[in-house]
Amino acid sequence: MSDKVVGILGGGQLGRMLAVAGSLLNTKIVILDVGEHAPAKQVLAPRSSQYSHIDGAFTDSARIQELAAKVDVLTVEIEHVDADALAEAKCDIHPRPSTIKLIQDKFAQKQHLQARGCPVSEFMAVDSTVESIQAAANNLGLPLMLKSRTLAYDGRGNFVLRDISQASDTLAALGDRPLYAEKWVPFTHEIAVMVVRSTSGEVRAYPVVETVHKENICHLVFAPLRSRDGTLSRRAQAVAEHAVKTFEGAGVFGVEMFLMNDGSIYINEIAPRPHNSGHYTIEACETSQYENHLRAILSLPLGSTALKVPSCAMLNIIGLSSSMTEITHLTDVALTVPGASVHLYGKSECRKGRKMGHITIVAESDAELRTRLRALLKALPSSPI
Numbered sequence: 476m477s478d479k480v481v482g483i484l485g486g487g488q489l490g491r492m493l494a495v496a497g498s499l500l501n502t503k504i505v506i507l508d509v510g511e512h513a514p515a516k517q518v519l520a521p522r523s524s525q526y527s528h529i530d531g532a533f534t535d536s537a538r539i540q541e542l543a544a545k546v547d548v549l550t551v552e553i554e555h556v557d558a559d560a561l562a563e564a565k566c567d568i569h570p571r572p573s574t575i576k577l578i579q580d581k582f583a584q585k586q587h588l589q590a591r592g593c594p595v596s597e598f599m600a601v602d603s604t605v606e607s608i609q610a611a612a613n614n615l616g617l618p619l620m621l622k623s624r625t626l627a628y629d630g631r632g633n634f635v636l637r638d639i640s641q642a643s644d645t646l647a648a649l650g651d652r653p654l655y656a657e658k659w660v661p662f663t664h665e666i667a668v669m670v671v672r673s674t675s676g677e678v679r680a681y682p683v684v685e686t687v688h689k690e691n692i693c694h695l696v697f698a699p700l701r702s703r704d705g706t707l708s709r710r711a712q713a714v715a716e717h718a719v720k721t722f723e724g725a726g727v728f729g730v731e732m733f734l735m736n737d738g739s740i741y742i743n744e745i746a747p748r749p750h751n752s753g754h755y756t757i758e759a760c761e762t763s764q765y766e767n768h769l770r771a772i773l774s775l776p777l778g779s780t781a782l783k784v785p786s787c788a789m790l791n792i793i794g795l796s797s798s799m800t801e802i803t804h805l806t807d808v809a810l811t812v813p814g815a816s817v818h819l820y821g822k823s824e825c826r827k828g829r830k831m832g833h834i835t836i837v838a839e840s841d842a843e844l845r846t847r848l849r850a851l852l853k854a855l856p857s858s859p860i
């Protein structure tokens with residue numbers, strides 16, 4: 476086992492689940508995030524002063540160096556960190572700051588993928604002017620997806636232009652954020668693959684999953700992907716593995732993809748960290764994405780990514796308002812459903828659209844899974860599917 480200390484930039488739910496996985500390996504973890512009660516800080520026992528967490532922003536260069544001084548390996552649970560400051564750190568860093576910097580600019584990420592033969596749909600640079608947006612719409616057609624190049628999550632940073640007259644609305648919605656345009660992709664399904672990459676460059680894909688989004692936020696994940704096309708899963712894993720091999724550094728990467736009617740696949744985007752679509756791995760795979768991320772960055776042997784249950788689903792618990800009432804109702808019901816595991820993130824405030832937790836359901840068959848899932852969906856005020 477490793478006695479290296481791991482520093483994580485970001486203390487949200489992904490950091491919390493990394494911390495839980497680390498506790499099972501006796502791995503010491505130090506978190507950098509704002510506040511004493513960030514979700515990841517809550518699950519780690521109080522440390523001696525050497526290992527106490529840091530109160531500060533993961534975009535604050537001085538705080539990043541403070542964290543680096545306490546640990547052997549730095550990693551991230553969010554890509555929106557100060558990658559240049561991270562690159563200055565005098566310790567191991569996984570994935571590499573260059574990878575994080577590339578991925579955090581979604582336009583640069585797409586250019587990188589395209590140049591390395593990864594399938595991406597058409598996209599182009601746009602300036603933040605009505606003329607430039609209209610030119611992109613003339614070029615790529617309508618509807619057109621305008622995206623912020625940076626700081627995007629949960630679709631906050633995306634604007635769908637349905638009519639050329641909405642160009643100024645795009646600018647009003649996305650403000651002065653740097654933009655680019657993507658051709659609208661009429662996908663039939665969204666799928667995702669987690670890939671773990673070791674310090675020596677070995678990659679292992681997790682099973683392909685189907686992700687169901689509602690209002691740009693992932694609501695449901697089904698594992699494994701069911702398809703009549705017997706080649707699909709292996710093809711999607713190969714696309715994901717090839718893409719992850721183009722980046723430097725170890726850890727898990729989440730590869731979001733679009734599945735087209737003809738069976739072809741495009742990469743939507745890649746996350747250089749554990750990912751929402753991989754939460755299911757905690758209960759359903761031989762090694763969770765969180766444990767494998769730690770194993771990878773600590774140069775420990777990678778764990779098996781195989782499924783250990785026949786059928787699995789993950790339901791995100793998304794805030795509907797400032798009230799926790801509906802969430803409590805849902806988790807109360809989940810406690811009565813066989814095969815359901817509740818994960819709450821310890822967030823102090825509930826807000827509409829905020830990820831407050833998730834529920835993983837495992838079952839011996841798809842039919843049993845559907846029955847179990849139905850009980851949970853009935854407990855939602857409005858079903859996401």
Ligand code: ATP
Nearest residue numbers: 620627628629630631632657658659660688691744
């Ligand atoms: P997150 O990082 O939380 O996954 P994000 O803010 O980076 O989200 P995207 O993943 O780029 O946003 O897009 C959010 C959703 O919008 C996608 O999951 C998909 O449903 C839809 N979408 C994105 N790009 C396109 C496109 N070019 N055509 C059609 N739909 C798209």
Ligand code: MG
Nearest residue numbers: 627628629744
């Ligand atoms: Mg994203």
Ligand code: MG
Nearest residue numbers: 629731743744
């Ligand atoms: Mg996305």
